[in-house]
Amino acid sequence: MNKIDFDSLPEALQDLYVTMQDDLYDGMKDEVVQATVEALEQWGQEPADILQLGLVAGMDIVGEDFRDGILFVPEVLLAAKAMKGAMEILRPLLTEVKDADRQGTVVIGTVKGDIHDIGKNLVGMMLEGAGFEVVNLGINVDADQFLAAIREHNADILGMSALLTTTMPYMRTVIQRLQEEGLRERTIVLVGGAPLTSAFAEDIGADRYCEDAAVAVEAAKVLMQIKRGR
Amino acid sequence: MTDRLLDLIQRKGLVLGDGAMGTMLQLAGLTDGGSPELWNVTHSEAVRAIYQGYADAGSDIITTNTFGGTRYRLKLHRLQERVFELNQAAAALARDVAGADKLVAGSVGPTGELMEPLGPLTMDEARAAFAEQAAGLAAGGVDFFLVETMSSLDEVQAAVEGARQASDLPVVVTMTFDTNYRTMMGVTPAQAVQTLHGWGVAVIGANCGNGPAEIERIMTEMAQAKPEGVVLMAQSNAGLPRWHDGEISYDGTPEVMAGYAQRMRTVGVQVIGACCGSTPQHLAAMRRALDGPPLDHYEPAFDVSAVPGKPASDSTVRRAARRAHRAEG
Numbered sequence: 001m002n003k004i005d006f007d008s009l010p011e012a013l014q015d016l017y018v019t020m021q022d023d024l025y026d027g028m029k030d031e032v033v034q035a036t037v038e039a040l041e042q043w044g045q046e047p048a049d050i051l052q053l054g055l056v057a058g059m060d061i062v063g064e065d066f067r068d069g070i071l072f073v074p075e076v077l078l079a080a081k082a083m084k085g086a087m088e089i090l091r092p093l094l095t096e097v098k099d100a101d102r103q104g105t106v107v108i109g110t111v112k113g114d115i116h117d118i119g120k121n122l123v124g125m126m127l128e129g130a131g132f133e134v135v136n137l138g139i140n141v142d143a144d145q146f147l148a149a150i151r152e153h154n155a156d157i158l159g160m161s162a163l164l165t166t167t168m169p170y171m172r173t174v175i176q177r178l179q180e181e182g183l184r185e186r187t188i189v190l191v192g193g194a195p196l197t198s199a200f201a202e203d204i205g206a207d208r209y210c211e212d213a214a215v216a217v218e219a220a221k222v223l224m225q226i227k228r229g230r
Numbered sequence: 231m232t233d234r235l236l237d238l239i240q241r242k243g244l245v246l247g248d249g250a251m252g253t254m255l256q257l258a259g260l261t262d263g264g265s266p267e268l269w270n271v272t273h274s275e276a277v278r279a280i281y282q283g284y285a286d287a288g289s290d291i292i293t294t295n296t297f298g299g300t301r302y303r304l305k306l307h308r309l310q311e312r313v314f315e316l317n318q319a320a321a322a323l324a325r326d327v328a329g330a331d332k333l334v335a336g337s338v339g340p341t342g343e344l345m346e347p348l349g350p351l352t353m354d355e356a357r358a359a360f361a362e363q364a365a366g367l368a369a370g371g372v373d374f375f376l377v378e379t380m381s382s383l384d385e386v387q388a389a390v391e392g393a394r395q396a397s398d399l400p401v402v403v404t405m406t407f408d409t410n411y412r413t414m415m416g417v418t419p420a421q422a423v424q425t426l427h428g429w430g431v432a433v434i435g436a437n438c439g440n441g442p443a444e445i446e447r448i449m450t451e452m453a454q455a456k457p458e459g460v461v462l463m464a465q466s467n468a469g470l471p472r473w474h475d476g477e478i479s480y481d482g483t484p485e486v487m488a489g490y491a492q493r494m495r496t497v498g499v500q501v502i503g504a505c506c507g508s509t510p511q512h513l514a515a516m517r518r519a520l521d522g523p524p525l526d527h528y529e530p531a532f533d534v535s536a537v538p539g540k541p542a543s544d545s546t547v548r549r550a551a552r553r554a555h556r557a558e559g
Contacts, residue, residue: 022549070546072409072416073381077348113264115306118344118414140306165471165478166256194408200473 006053013043021058025065027078029085036086040093047093051131055083055090059129067214073122076213080125087128103131104224107149108159109141111170116163116193119213123159123192126213127220132157143177150183156227157220160206162193172204179205188223190216233400234333234373236432238290239461239500244520246491247291247465247503248284249513251337253480255280255295265307267299270320277320281327283510288517291503292328293335293376294320296367300359302341302351314366321370335376335402336367338389345384353388360392368397377403378437378465381413383425390429402501404437404463407448419448420455427457435463438505442466442482442490446497447532453498462499466490468507480507484515491516496528 006014016035023031032055039045039054062079065071106127110120117139124134135153137145150158158178162168171191178184184205191201192210201209207223210216239245255266258276269277281292299317301310309316317336324334341359343351364375375397377389386403393401405413405422412418419436426434434456436448445466452462469482482490487504494502502520504512 018548025549065546069410069412072412073414074348074416077344113261115303115342118342165253166261168478195471195478197471197473203473 013039013045016043017053017057020054021061024055024058024079024082024086025062027075027082029078029082032082033085033089036089040089047090050086051090051094055086056129056131059083059126062129063126063214063217067212073118076122076126080122080129083125083129102133104156104220105133105135105153106157106159106220107135107137107146107153107155108161109137109146109149110139110161110163111167111174112140112142113170114162114164114167115139116161119163119193120159120161123161123210123213123216126217127159130217130221132220143174146174147177147181147183150178150187155187156224157188157190159190159192159210159216159220161191162196165195168193168195168200169204171206175205188220188227190219190223192216233432235291235400235402235501236461238333239433242290243500244495245290245501246288246513246517246520247335247463247501248287248289248293249504249508249510250468250506251280251293251295251297253507254283254509265304265309266295266297267304267316267320268307268309270295270316270323274319274323278323278327281324284513285327285332287510287513289332289503289513291333291335291501292324293337293503294324294367294370294372295337296320296363297337297339297378299338299363299366300341301362302343302359303339313362314369317363317366318370321367321372323370325371333373334371335374336364336370336372336399338363338367338375338377338393339379340381340385345382345388353384356385356388357392357395360389361395362392364393364396364399368399372399374400374402377401378406380405381417382415383417383422386426387429390426390431400433401431402433402435402463403431404435404465406438407436407444408439411444411448411451419451423452423456423460423462427460432459433461433463433501435465435499435501437463437465437503438467440467441470442486442493443531446490446493446530449494449497449499450530450532461501463501463503464494464499465503465505467505468509468512471507482507482512484512487512488515488519491519492525493528493531495520496525 020035039050066076108124110117124136128134160171189206190208190210191206198209208219277295296317301313304310328334345351375393380386390401403426423434449464468480472481491502
């Protein structure tokens with residue numbers, strides 16, 4: 001993608017994008033969808049540019065304010081819903097995404113024995129908001145299911161969640177299976193959930209502990225850059 | 231119906247709750263993914279032993295093993311058709327251990343579902359699920375319902391209304407403030423205490439969360455904001471979970487929790503208990519502390535000057551200006 005210089009855009013179009021970001025932040029789905037259509041039809045904008053300059057830029061602010069304790073889960077969920085509405089229009093038009101524009105593919109799930117999925121779903125939506133392809137396996141996911149999905153979707157990243165002290169050790173089992181089957185090297189492993197710590201993540205051989213959804217997105221971006229760089 | 235909890239608070243001034251159930255069941259052998267509530271019928275002696283441990287430690291309240299006792303949680307173990315049975319069994323066991331002197335709290339936890347408009351669960355469905363659980367608990371002989379670990383006020387409303395549909399026993403509510411001193415859904419301690427008071431809830435507080443120091447700040451905020459007549463309740467985790475040598479443990483010792491109990495008393499909390507990671511040893515230490523004299527000197531364990539969350543960012547200011555502009559235009 002040719003990096004668009006936001007400042008070089010006509011002022012009215014800049015205004016449209018900023019409004020789109022603001023409406024996304026406020027979870028106003030109808031307005032975001034309407035602005036997306038306007039950018040496509042009246043301004044002839046490329047779908048990929050609308051995604052980056054309007055939606056992803058807007059979700060970045062949502063992510064920052066969530067991390068900083070200004071926004072909470074309800075606001076983030078509503079913003080993600082607004083983004084989803086706009087993506088329904090953009091996704092069919094985005095089929096010819098070049099490899100270089102791909103952020104990466106993430107397989108996420110809550111590990112076996114654990115049924116908590118609010119935080120994990122939030123991470124999924126935020127990753128989608130940041131341009132990742134997300135394969136959400138849901139709750140109570142065992143190692144076989146994780147590995148099958150990583151192979152099927154050629155995933156770059158595995159994200160595992162656990163909210164219970166009794167279920168978090170299962171993450172180690174999944175990582176061992178990745179190693180045994182030769183997938184560990186090519187797969188970035190992110191873990192999260194209330195009882196986890198960085199020390200735990202290190203101990204089980206994960207790449208990063210993510211304390212919240214915003215951190216998960218940042219970690220995913222940074223580790224993908226490192227992965228591509230090598 | 232008489233409110234046995236309020237009577238006890240009035241009589242004793244300070245009431246000691248109990249401690250963790252989930253982490254105790256794990257110690258007793260509950261494995262990954264097993265249903266704690268099923269143990270009320272399959273391993274009733276193990277559940278009884280935990281209740282008895284807290285009774286012997288001096289707890290005034292025995293809390294039922296029914297935290298995941300709504301059909302939405304039991305569904306994950308395909309036990310959704312056994313809501314009444316499992317809740318009744320847990321309550322009857324607790325009643326037996328508590329006898330006439332101690333009180334039985336019927337634990338009611340979140341459904342785990344998001345409510346409309348954020349998720350699929352409607353207010354009617356949630357209310358019906360909580361009513362179903364409350365009916366089982368009431369049949370088993372609880373003295374009051376303890377709606378706990380809640381993060382959404384909508385779900386609390388459903389639980390309070392559902393419990394009241396099923397029974398005229400009192401409802402106590404504690405929420406979990408684990409995200410920058412708010413609940414996951416953004417509810418502040420002041421908002422919680424004021425809203426719940428408006429719904430006729432008399433005993434209100436916080437449980438679980440990020441350890442005693444954080445809960446001390448939360449209870450201080452509640453004490454400052456609470457309407458006249460509200461009684462405060464706190465059940466902190468025994469510190470924070472730590473990962474060491476392949477084992478998870480909570481870092482709050484019985485001594486730490488005894489200190490926490492004293493500090494809660496100083497802040498104005500009248501029902502004091504513990505949550506994840508606590509054991510009968512922790513509760514026994516808290517009992518001894520509360521039977522002794524109050525602290526003669528108190529300094530907050532939290533940083534009073536630290537403002538939770540961050541001030542409005544540039545983008546927040548910009549959005550406000552835009553909205554105003556759009557409203558004019």
